Amino acid sequence: MLALARWLSETAASGFIRERDWLIPLLQTLHILAIAAVMSSALAIDLRVLSFARVPSQSIADTVARFAPWIWGGLIVLAVSGAPLIVAEPRRTLPNPTFQIKMTLLVLAAAATVALLISLRRDAGFYAASGRANGAARLLAVVVLALWCAVAVAGRFIAYTQPA
């Protein structure tokens, strides 16, 4: 990982990004906006699943159709904006245990989101306007939100932990 980080940091692309002092904050801005889309969409689905949302007239199916595409679209933007951030400062990220934890949490959060959506779809109340989610889906909804928050926490802490 260290060798890869060293090689990557010496590429022309890496230098190109680092030499422009506005480019990293710009990429991070795009990254944060995509996080906003993912987190808010996950929250919107979760609030409907947990019956906290103020739109009980909207079925869980409607809510999922409305917000789930923003989670997957947001994740694509996160990958596209995150990759050049790794290329620019590979030694800050790749060998950093916090970065590695973040990537693990990211996989878990995405998997939990898929599991939640599958679980909701199997539920009898999925298409009913006032349909309620079952206990398992409710629990998964909480896990999903906690995991996305954990990804954000780990992401921010990359800046405060030195590579091992």
Added chain:
Amino acid sequence: MEHIIALLQELEHTPLAVTIAQSAWAFPIIETVHVIALTLTIGTVLILDLRLLGLASLRQPYAAVRREVQPWTWAAFGVAAVSGSLMFISQASEYFENTAFRIKLGLLALAGLNMLTFELIIRRRAAAFEKGSTRWPGRIAALLSLAFWISIVFFGRRIGFTMSPEN
């Protein structure tokens, strides 16, 4: 100006500010709370702006989308404001001198003004923000809102690069 700096330096020496400045983990933790709160603030603002632009949530009337979304915007904004203030007091005079910080606060004021103008004047006059429909004043307010909030994120991030060694 001297009075303001003196006041801010006094703020920096309050026990709470000193605790945040001296602790290794207080600032990163507060900053993380700030990031999560601001993503939820902007994400929920985005839902409303996209509705005004006629790009999303078209199955609900604007008023319904606003009712479902705005309480969460305010809750998240409250958390962002409190966590932001805690970061500010830890280095108040340095933030005050920081250009990116000043621009960010100015943009926040503009975003607030844009929202107030739209909610209190334009929306009341343009009677029908009905199901599926959009109106030009709403679209302009939404575009301004997007421009302000995106710039707020950029200059917010820029503060980290112009203030301290961490980023």
